[in-house]
Amino acid sequence: MAKTYKEINEKIAAGKAVVVDAEEIIDIVKKDGLKKTAEKVDVVTTATFGPMCSSGAFVNFGHSTPPIRMSKIYLNDVECCGGLAAVDTYIGATQPGEKTGIEYGGAHVICDLIDGKDVLLKAYSPGTDCYPRKELRTYININEMNEAYLYNPRNCYQNYGAAINTSSKRLYTYMGILQPNGQNITYSTAGQLSPLLNDPYFRTIGMGTKIFLAGAQGYVAWYGTQFKTSVEREPNGVPVGGAATIAVVGNMRDMSTEYIKPAVYEGYGTSMFVGIGIPIPVLDEEMLKYLSVEDKDIYTYVYDYSDRSSEDNIIARVNYADLKSGCVEINGRKVRTSPMTSMAKSRQIAAVLKELIQKGEFILNEPVMKFPQDNKLNSITIREKSKRK
Amino acid sequence: MTPINKVKVMLIFPSMLAAEPISYYLVKSYDLKINILKAYVNYNVEGRLLIELEGTDANIKNALKYLKSLNIKTIKNGTGTYIDFDNCIACGACIAACEPGALKLENDKLVFDGTKCLECRLCEKACPERLIKNVFNQR
Ligand code: SF4
Ligand code: SF4
Numbered sequence: 001m002a003k004t005y006k007e008i009n010e011k012i013a014a015g016k017a018v019v020v021d022a023e024e025i026i027d028i029v030k031k032d033g034l035k036k037t038a039e040k041v042d043v044v045t046t047a048t049f050g051p052m053c054s055s056g057a058f059v060n061f062g063h064s065t066p067p068i069r070m071s072k073i074y075l076n077d078v079e080c081c082g083g084l085a086a087v088d089t090y091i092g093a094t095q096p097g098e099k100t101g102i103e104y105g106g107a108h109v110i111c112d113l114i115d116g117k118d119v120l121l122k123a124y125s126p127g128t129d130c131y132p133r134k135e136l137r138t139y140i141n142i143n144e145m146n147e148a149y150l151y152n153p154r155n156c157y158q159n160y161g162a163a164i165n166t167s168s169k170r171l172y173t174y175m176g177i178l179q180p181n182g183q184n185i186t187y188s189t190a191g192q193l194s195p196l197l198n199d200p201y202f203r204t205i206g207m208g209t210k211i212f213l214a215g216a217q218g219y220v221a222w223y224g225t226q227f228k229t230s231v232e233r234e235p236n237g238v239p240v241g242g243a244a245t246i247a248v249v250g251n252m253r254d255m256s257t258e259y260i261k262p263a264v265y266e267g268y269g270t271s272m273f274v275g276i277g278i279p280i281p282v283l284d285e286e287m288l289k290y291l292s293v294e295d296k297d298i299y300t301y302v303y304d305y306s307d308r309s310s311e312d313n314i315i316a317r318v319n320y321a322d323l324k325s326g327c328v329e330i331n332g333r334k335v336r337t338s339p340m341t342s343m344a345k346s347r348q349i350a351a352v353l354k355e356l357i358q359k360g361e362f363i364l365n366e367p368v369m370k371f372p373q374d375n376k377l378n379s380i381t382i383r384e385k386s387k388r389k
Numbered sequence: 390m391t392p393i394n395k396v397k398v399m400l401i402f403p404s405m406l407a408a409e410p411i412s413y414y415l416v417k418s419y420d421l422k423i424n425i426l427k428a429y430v431n432y433n434v435e436g437r438l439l440i441e442l443e444g445t446d447a448n449i450k451n452a453l454k455y456l457k458s459l460n461i462k463t464i465k466n467g468t469g470t471y472i473d474f475d476n477c478i479a480c481g482a483c484i485a486a487c488e489p490g491a492l493k494l495e496n497d498k499l500v501f502d503g504t505k506c507l508e509c510r511l512c513e514k515a516c517p518e519r520l521i522k523n524v525f526n527q528r
Contacts, residue, residue: 049478051517176486177511186482263517265482265517336484338494342478343494344478344479345478347497
């Protein structure tokens with residue numbers, strides 16, 4: 001028997017919805033079967049907490065008197081985007097500080113703002129007739145600004161390649177430290193708990209889906225950049241290796257640094273751990289089947305990060321049950337594995353979201369636009385001449 | 390003959406206490422061979438001493454009791470590697486760095502086995518939250 005969003009939301013509002021997380025659902029389905037469970041369970045919560053570089057925040061500072069049209073902007077000496085209107089900016093999470101480098105960058109500014117701390121704003125302008133001020137230096141915090149919202153163009157990867165290094169030199173990458181001679185593998189996803197792995201064809205996740213974003217109730221804003229749906233899939237529909245992503249938006253004033261944190265990856269740069277939880281309605285048995293996916297049935301490729309000159313650098317194909325066990329066998333040799341995504345935090349978020357829904361404080365939103373089903377990726381072809389005549 | 394044992398102990402002592410007389414008493418009163426592996430003394434805050442004690446079980450035990458009576462914290466198999474567990478998000482990035490296998494995740498928590506730690510300090514670089522330090526060599 002199929003359920004509608006309306007029916008599920010009525011149950012949530014009445015405090016009667018049956019909610020479990022995407023790990024708990026696996027055993028429930030094994031025990032009670034798809035049919036019975038689809039009737040019983042209304043919502044399954046999914047979550048992830050991993051480093052997501054393609055993140056940032058839009059803020060509007062408000063005007064000073066006399067006003068300034070900011071073209072060079074720094075917050076705590078981290079440069080922000082000056083190409084918008086007079087007092088709007090975008091703080092990119094990976095932007096390194098002018099003096100602090102990667103140890104304090106855009107992600108740190110964003111988290112300091114969320115914490116309500118004062119940050120130093122420095123802005124410069126050539127000055128115009130309507131915006132005469134040429135320089136501004138002041139301390140400011142989130143409560144003194146107008147809007148401050150996180151807008152991350154590419155978060156929540158559906159699946160992601162694992163990393164190994166077969167060279168004789170240690171590598172420092174965004175996939176962490178990769179020891180020489182293929183001694184270790186790192187991987188980055190929450191696997192069976194991860195949002196987009198539980199809805200592989202985007203039946204319920206689309207533009208307007210309400211989500212838990214770093215403690216706030218945010219939304220899926222669009223499909224993420226480098227959105228890839230035309231991919232190799234397992235029979236269960238789950239993509240093998242990197243696939244789709246989502247763009248997310250949410251009010252920073254409602255966020256908490258319990259669920260969003262700056263990250264520094266040695267030799268690579270600043271990034272940001274973003275905590276995302278997505279509730280998925282159990283609309284019917286088909287949806288439940290996707291939701292009961294297990295780590296052992298989710299596969300990814302292991303890529304050799306010592307060879308970035310070709311795309312043909314796949315070393316092995318592994319599943320997440322093996323990756324999460326701490327050790328996988330590659331060509332008859334045992335290789336130790338370690339994550340980049342925090343399962344502890346992911347589970348915490350899935351549990352918090354579950355509780356919010358159980359208490360009737362988080363109502364689901366039906367997406368207003370579906371995402372493209374057959375998207376491929378373009379890459380840069382380097383050419384000398386413009387094609388235009 | 391009573392068997393001779395070796396233990397590695399980290400001593401954390403209050404600022405006012407100097408390391409010298411302690412090692413003297415450990416040798417004299419408890420008949421221990423001591424080997425100072427590492428020392429870090431900040432006279433305003435605290436001192437740390439990583440030592441190896443060699444002697445009979447009974448003497449080692451009594452020596453540890455003596456140290457405790459002086460308000461010195463003793464950590465068996467301690468190393469200079471210090472992890473701020475309170476803020477650890479158990480992401481696992483440090484595990485990739487640790488070749489000797491001193492770090493691992495257990496029930497969603499990071500666990501550290503000091504006996505395996507070689508103080509290579511690679512995990513300090515790996516931690517994206519910058520929670521790992523070496524108390525003997527602060528950066
Ligand atoms: S200092 Fe080296 S050996 Fe010790 S825990 Fe860190 S990485 Fe492992
Ligand atoms: S890298 Fe840092 S935050 Fe991550 S598990 Fe290790 S100590 Fe904890």
